[in-house]
Structure formats: structure tokens, C-alpha cells
Amino acid sequence: MAGSFRDLTVYKKAYVLAMEIFEITKKFPSEEKYELTDQTRRSSRAVCRAIGEGYRKRQYPKQ
Numbered sequence: 001m002a003g004s005f006r007d008l009t010v011y012k013k014a015y016v017l018a019m020e021i022f023e024i025t026k027k028f029p030s031e032e033k034y035e036l037t038d039q040t041r042r043s044s045r046a047v048c049r050a051i052g053e054g055y056r057k058r059q060y061p062k063q
Contacts (some may be wrong), residue, residue: 025041
């Protein structure tokens with residue numbers, strides 16, 4: 001098992017993709033800056049967050 005969820009290949013790929021999405025959303029038209037851009041960025045970061053939560057739950061199961 002990896003030492004941290006950040007060592008997982010799936011996390012690394014999700015993080016790189018989230019950074020790519022961030023750069024792409026910078027180019028969105030100004031009328032989309034707040035609604036669509038914000039939603040897209042939040043959803044891309046949620047993947048990384050979910051991987052971390054799942055990893056921690058596996059590490060510390062309920063007793």
C-alpha cells in the first residue's frame with residue numbers, strides 16, 4: 001500500500017488533469033467566468049478530494 005494517497009497513480013493523474021482544467025477555464029469567455037468556470041473547477045478538484053477521503057477510510061475502518 002502506498003504511504004499516502006498522494007503517492008497513488010490515480011491521484012497524480014487526477015491532479016494533473018485538474019491543473020489542466022484550471023488552465024483551460026482561464027480561456028472561457030467572460031460571461032461564463034463565474035458560473036460555468038467555478039462549477040467546472042470545483043468538480044475537477046472534487047475528484048482529488050474524493051480519492052483522499054476514500055484512501056483515509058480504507059486506512060482507518062470503522063470498529
